[in-house]
Every structure is written in C-alpha cells, then in structure tokens.
Amino acid sequence: xxxxxxxxxxxxxxxxxxxxxxxxxxxxxxxxxxxAPAAQRPVTPSAEPSSPQARPxxxxxxxxxxxxxxxxxxxxxxxxxxxxxxxRTEIEVTNTHERNTTYSVRISIADGEGWTAYNRFWLQDVPxxxxxxxxxxxxxxxxxxxxxxxxxYVDEFTPIVDQR
Numbered sequence: 271x272x273x274x275x276x277x278x279x280x281x282x283x284x285x286x287x288x289x290x291x292x293x294x295x296x297x298x299x300x301x302x303x304x305x306a307p308a309a310q311r312p313v314t315p316s317a318e319p320s321s322p323q324a325r326p327x328x329x330x331x332x333x334x335x336x337x338x339x340x341x342x343x344x345x346x347x348x349x350x351x352x353x354x355x356x357x358r359t360e361i362e363v364t365n366t367h368e369r370n371t372t373y374s375v376r377i378s379i380a381d382g383e384g385w386t387a388y389n390r391f392w393l394q395d396v397p398x399x400x401x402x403x404x405x406x407x408x409x410x411x412x413x414x415x416x417x418x419x420x421x422x423y424v425d426e427f428t429p430i431v432d433q434r
Contacts, residue, residue, distance in 0.1 A: 332422070341422040350379055350420040356407040357420050359389065365396040369432045372396070376426040379408045381417035388425065395432070 328344025338351040349360045357379045365371045372395060378388040387409030393402030409416065 330424070339420050339422055341424070343424050343427070346375065346424065346427055348377055348422050348424070350408075350422050352416050352418055352420060353407065354416070355411060356387070356409040356416060358405065359408045359422075360403065360405040361391050361393075362401050362403050363393055363396065363429075364401045365398050365429075367429065367431045368398055369434070370395045370397055371432065372430045373402060374426060374428040374430070375424070377408070378423040378425050379417065380421045380423065381415075381419075382421055385409070385414050385417055387413060390426075 331342045333340050338349050341348040345364045345366055347362045351358045359377055359379060361375055361377065363373045373393040375391045376388060378386055380386040389406050389408045391404045393404055396402035
C-alpha cells in the first residue's frame with residue numbers, strides 16, 4: 271500500500287457515496303412532493319395558515335387589572351386570574367383579516383419557580399372585524415400552590431385564514 275494513498279478505489283467509493291447523498295437530498299428538497307399526480311395528493315381544506323411574513327411580529331405588553339394579569343400580544347389578549355382550583359385563563363382574538371379565520375392558540379401559565387401548565391384554544395370561523403373568545407382553567411392545585419401572579423406565555427398563535 272502506498273503512503274497516503276490508502277486502499278485503491280476508496281476515494282471512488284467516497285465520491286459515489288457523496289454523489290448519492292447529494293441526489294437524495296436534492297430529491298427531498300427540490301419540490302419532489304409537488305410533482306405527485308393530482309389524484310394522489312391529499313385533500314386539503316380550503317383554509318391555509320397565513321404567511322408569517324405578512325405582518326411584523328407583535329410586541330407583548332403585560333399589566334395587571336386587580337388580581338388578573340393581562341397580556342396584549344397584537345390581535346390577542348390573554349387574561350389570567352388565580353383561583354383556588356387553577357388559573358382561569360380567558361383569550362380574545364380580533365380578526366383583522368378580510369375573511370373568516372380560525373385561530374390555534376397555545377397558552378402556558380407559570381409561576382417562574384417550576385409550576386407550569388398549558389392549554390390549546392381553537393377559535394373557529396371568527397368573522398372579519400369580530401372578536402373570538404374562549405376561557406378555561408389551566409393547571410390545578412394538585413400541581414402545587416397556584417401562582418398568585420401568573421406569568422403568561424404565548425407558545426403558539428396561528429391564524430388560519432379561510433381561502434373561499
């Protein structure tokens with residue numbers, strides 16, 4: 271065996287492996303999924319997530335209204351009020367789109383010391399210019415003492431605008 275040369279043909283095997291990996295990667299990312307015949311494509315409802323680039327990210331603002339903590343985050347308002355059984359959480363979303371919109375919203379409530387609970391809200395078919403509302407008690411006293419000053423986190427806020 272020559273010094274520095276290794277096994278003859280080893281470089282060829284490496285080159286073929288790299289070429290095969292490149293072809294596979296190009297097939298996965300080059301729009302291959304879009305090339306399936308229309309009959310084989312899954313049926314998609316007439317609603318699609320709105321473009322995240324459509325509007326700038328909102329800036330959260332938090333304040334208190336008595337025992338209730340309020341988070342304003344763009345079109346979303348979240349109110350968290352401690353109760354004996356958990357944190358009563360109310361959400362409101364104003365639809366600023368031109369069509370009916372469904373919202374998927376995941377909210378976490380925490381105390382900053384280990385107590386954390388979450389809930390997913392679905393506000394369906396909110397008409398343009400209207401406000402959708404929902405409420406739930408998040409967490410429980412079984413998790414430990416309910417936060418007296420709840421911290422509110424928006425884990426997900428996804429508007430799905432009706433395309434019809």
